[in-house]
Amino acid sequence: DTEVTQTPKHLVMGMTNKKSLKCEQHMGHRAMYWYKQKAKKPPELMFVYSYEKLSINESVPSRFSPECPNSSLLNLHLHALQPEDSALYLCASSQDLKVKGTGRDQPQHFGDGTRLSIL
Amino acid sequence: DAKTTQPNSMESNEEEPVHLPCNHSTISGTDYIHWYRQLPSQGPEYVIHGLTSNVNNRMASLAIAEDRKSSTLILHRATLRDAAVYYCILRKYNNNDMRFGAGTRLTVKP
Numbered sequence: 378d379t380e381v382t383q384t385p386k387h388l389v390m391g392m393t394n395k396k397s398l399k400c401e402q403h404m405g406h407r408a409m410y411w412y413k414q415k416a417k418k419p420p421e422l423m424f425v426y427s428y429e430k431l432s433i434n435e436s437v438p439s440r441f442s443p444e445c446p447n448s449s450l451l452n453l454h455l456h457a458l459q460p461e462d463s464a465l466y467l468c469a470s471s472q473d474l475k476v477k478g479t480g481r482d483q484p485q486h487f488g489d490g491t492r493l494s495i496l
Numbered sequence: 497d498a499k500t501t502q503p504n505s506m507e508s509n510e511e512e513p514v515h516l517p518c519n520h521s522t523i524s525g526t527d528y529i530h531w532y533r534q535l536p537s538q539g540p541e542y543v544i545h546g547l548t549s550n551v552n553n554r555m556a557s558l559a560i561a562e563d564r565k566s567s568t569l570i571l572h573r574a575t576l577r578d579a580a581v582y583y584c585i586l587r588k589y590n591n592n593d594m595r596f597g598a599g600t601r602l603t604v605k606p
Contacts, residue, residue, distance in 0.1 A: 408592045410592075419596035419598055421596075422594070422595055473592065474592050475590055482530075482589060484545065
């Protein structure tokens with residue numbers, strides 16, 4: 378069992394649907410991340426939130442819309458996706474390393490992902 | 497950004513030690529060396545990290561070259577459960593940005 382919970386585990390949606398992926402952690406982490414992973418490839422960073430503010434957007438298409446409503450939750454809103462967006466979407470959290478005084482480097486904790494299929 | 501180079505795949509026998517190499521010749525003084533692994537059908541899992549000195553934890557050991565241009569992850573006794581993709585990642589101190597390279601797929605034979 379991981380400490381980062383992602384729901385749903387699987388999602389099948391059509392290209393005109395709107396859906397959301399959810400991620401939750403209760404470790405007090407203030408940095409949260411979305412990654413996309415295609416089959417047999419490494420995870421690719423999509424977004425980073427620091428203290429509920431978007432700090433990194435890796436030029437992700439606007440059909441992916443992240444949201445961090447509070448320090449424990451991270452959402453990824455999906456709309457008008459394409460078949461090539463089918464992938465495993467991973468959420469992660471960590472202590473926020475940009476905060477002074479955090480001290481030693483801290484690891485990221487990952488959920489087991491949502492496997493998304495676009496029809 | 498500094499890059500890492502790892503072999504695509506490695507094989508090991510069960511209960512034998514495994515040494516997974518990583519080259520990072522352009523590493524900077526503020527880069528931490530992280531190792532994560534990803535078991536089948538799971539998210540990545542933190543294994544170990546270090547800056548300059550060798551590190552040990554319950555999962556593995558990390559040996560860092562004196563010039564820091566390479567490192568080796570050591571699994572002391574491989575089990576079938578250690579079969580995974582192992583990623584060597586450089587992450588700058590005080591930076592939330594963390595990017596994965598291609599990784600090494602480790603196969604453990606009984």
